[in-house]
Amino acid sequence: MIVPSAPLTSAIVAFAVRKGPLPASARHIMKLSLLDWCAVARAGVDEPVAQIVRSLVAEEGGRAEATVVGLAEKVPARAAALANGAASHALDYDDTHFAHIGHPSVGIIPAALAMAEKIGASGEAFLDAALIGVEASCRIGTWLGRGHYQHGFHQTATAGAFGAAGAAGRLLGLDEAQMAQAIGIVATRASGLKSQFGTMGKPYHAGMAASNGVEAALLAKAGFVSRPDGLECEQGFGPTHAGENADLAPILAGLGETFWFESVQHKFHACCHGTHAGIESLNALRIARGLVPNQITGVTVTTHPRWLKVCNLEKPATGLEAKFSFRLTAAMALASYDTGALSTYTDALCAEPLLVALRDRVRVETDTALADTAARVSVTLRNNETLSGEFDLDRPMPPAAREAKIRAKAASLLGSKPAEAFWGVVDALDRRPVTDLSRHLVG
């Protein structure tokens, strides 16, 4: 054990400093998440929270180490990580890992990118560090568990900071002892509360995670001594933050070989992730049967009851509220609205008579036997026929199909040419310097 009496930290440290190539399938998903991250970060660049945090770091200035999305001047790595984390989570359109209960890419990619630029890393070293960081975040987020989340903490911020430290520390070349210190430092620095949801605090969390990770890695490299077992020791991060401290065996199973990150979910609808399985089910029925709204007399969407507190606004009135409404998003799917385009979600949308009429025919039911990622739907037609369907986001998607969907999403967010240019850079990044990517993020 690298850190006495700290088996989780020891395993994460060994994983973070490991040598050798990572599995091709995980590397492919990492590239897809990187393209997705670039698209949502660029598309979110004018959101108020992105502007505010970017202005803060731009005014501070400092050494030109790392790129901030949408800013001509480079800034120190710690600052770039803060700004890019906030910008990329501003639209809440980035990837989600359901077991981790959080958004891995927005906390980790900004840390890895900032540190990679600071040290002049290769694209390959950057991609490997990002992948190791998101995987560490998924494992630690799952270890903290639903208890941590229900108590009020936000894994994107908390588990994310540990993953960010791992990614940044790996790029800095920390040895095992230093990596353990980085984890220990971030154990006392990580924070983030779920009660900030619905405010700029939520995207800020991703920036905090990334920046805390970079800071911890830099301090560890410089000889900072913390509690190297601070993640899990008595009164360490997990025990003080309502961590479930579940049996470690399943948390560490296959670490380094199997990448839980491969089951990350990319968002293909610009609304709350809880509504996506319902939208997918209804889209499938609509397309299979060529449904049009005036055929439909009733709709039922069945979901895990956990989502009712998250995205069950019955009569949304604003574009933002629309994103958190099972009923309206179901109506949108059945009426062939483009649920993937940010511009679809307007206040006017919520008042469209056809949609409102359809929305009012939607009933939401719950079933605890359903996974978080699944929904069951039934649609009753004028001819009294009842169609039914079910969709689980967790259903494996062939890599080529996933790639096509993410490239289409990027094109929808950025325009076809810029999106394909991003993909060209990302896809070739393991043979190019990381600066090839960062140059694209400014403009």
Added chain:
Amino acid sequence: MIVPSAPLTSAIVAFAVRKGPLPASARHIMKLSLLDWCAVARAGVDEPVAQIVRSLVAEEGGRAEATVVGLAEKVPARAAALANGAASHALDYDDTHFAHIGHPSVGIIPAALAMAEKIGASGEAFLDAALIGVEASCRIGTWLGRGHYQHGFHQTATAGAFGAAGAAGRLLGLDEAQMAQAIGIVATRASGLKSQFGTMGKPYHAGMAASNGVEAALLAKAGFVSRPDGLECEQGFGPTHAGENADLAPILAGLGETFWFESVQHKFHACCHGTHAGIESLNALRIARGLVPNQITGVTVTTHPRWLKVCNLEKPATGLEAKFSFRLTAAMALASYDTGALSTYTDALCAEPLLVALRDRVRVETDTALADTAARVSVTLRNNETLSGEFDLDRPMPPAAREAKIRAKAASLLGSKPAEAFWGVVDALDRRPVTDLSRHLVG
């Protein structure tokens, strides 16, 4: 109520933006704490943690906004706050507020100083902001209570961040709504674990508090929207961090008129605060009776049992361990060692035969009826006479006596001339720009 359903936040906000002069007695204590802070920050400047964090911010560079103790170049305010917080708590020789359960000055003064320099504030505005910040920290730390501390959180870092946000926000001229946002932002940013005690993590906490406070104030000024009730709402900071959420009436009693900060304790011995009441009691007996070690056959030090886990090393072997030993510090007091000088605490000290022999005659007992700040001692002499004494650090000390002791401590840490020069600047600061002080901190 400024923030609906958030009475604590509302009161803190109103206090933080208040106009008009603050009580002279509290202002005097603030000046004494500022002198004390300058002395411990300057004396701690070569400690490893101070060097590491200073190097981090020096390498980042950036706008020349604020002074870092021991650094020729100025850096951005957020960075200066981080470095100065860590440097000033590095020696653990700064002030303590026992009800707050933390060290108010090291978290708040660096935030107030950095922001005051950034905006070119007057010394008076700086002093007022620092005083309001430490008072807010004392109130919120007491509200979080012993439950928060026992659960594993460190009020210096957590309550300190709220106080730092108040101080920095006041200097920035935040209005009530913005100040509430600053408190809400820091609610999701504040962190710090007691399990880091004994490592560089502890002084780092003071820097985190100060830097988080500056960051929150700057973001709030720029229009960042958080949960303005994030300190106390459901799943807000207090409820998620084992806050005791005690009845608010005593927490808010007299806020703005009575300053709890006036009962802050300055350290006059360079060891754990838990040993101080015992040292004071024994010093008093020694001086009153002209005691010398070979007269003494037995010593009993009685303390609150809470301290046994903190500073009851029976046979300390190193200079650092000596600071956490009731028995050795008692022997040092009776043998007329200078317990106020940093240089006294060496490994060699722990092996001195006269001290070891005296230490082995010291027994430590406990009494739950004693305050945290009190000790009772008895000393048995060769002639079988038993002397006894008691001391409570909380016993009011006439302001002039406190001033004299702090000036003497500063002289012991920095040399007489530099210490008196600091006092000259601090004492005149309400009629001078804050830069008069910051200039002195570099050299």
